[in-house]
Amino acid sequence: MIQVVVSRVGRLDSSPTSCVVVMQEQGGARVLPIWIGQAEAEAIVRRMHNVPVPRPFTHDLIRNVIVGLGAKLLRVNITRVEDRTYYAELQLQLADKVIRMDARPSDAIAVALRLECPIFAAEELLLDPEEFEEADNEPESPEFGATPSPVFEDESMTDAELTADQLKRYLETLRPEDFGKFNP
DSSP states (O other): OEEEEEEEEEEETTOTTEEEEEEEETTSOOEEEEEEEHHHHHHHHHHHTTOOOSSOOHHHHHHHHHHHTTOEEEEEEEEEEETTEEEEEEEEEETTEEEEEEEOHHHHHHHHHHTTOOEEEOGGGOBOHHHHHHHHTOTTOSSSOSOEEEEEOGGGTTOSSOOHHHHHHHHHHOOGGGGOOOOO
16 A cells, blocks of 8 residues: 545536546655545545534544544555445544444545545556546546546645635636526
8 A cells, every 4th residue: 555645636627516536646656536526525625725614514524423432543545446436445443443444535535634644545546647647638538538627736735725826726617507506
């Protein structure tokens, strides 16, 4: 297993509800793109930028349950892909027991960010940046058919606030349908 970090989260041009989270090898260049839903992408971005919420969302609730039970999230493992579906697991420690729980990678990443827990990926899942770019530009490829438009680049992912340039890039990618159905 190789430790990875969230490099960027983007929206796919062909679908307003499909996004991609790009994990990058810590200290390296290899990447792991995982297609996720819009809600999960927003949960990841919200935590990366410390956006306050008035009430806990699902991933915040999971964090609160883990902490409230006195457990510790040791790590998240993105273990495999089968039929274009990625699998992950949470490794929790409760007292002297380690518990492994199946999870969707998007949920596991969102929870890991909230608990500042390391994320690992199976080495065979990582792609060289050139492989990712080639696959990303193949129009017939079902996995990489659309080009992700960056929501946030990784230039200051640890900053609590967005820079003016990051906010501008994010706002430029928004479309009317991103705001939901308008009812006057």
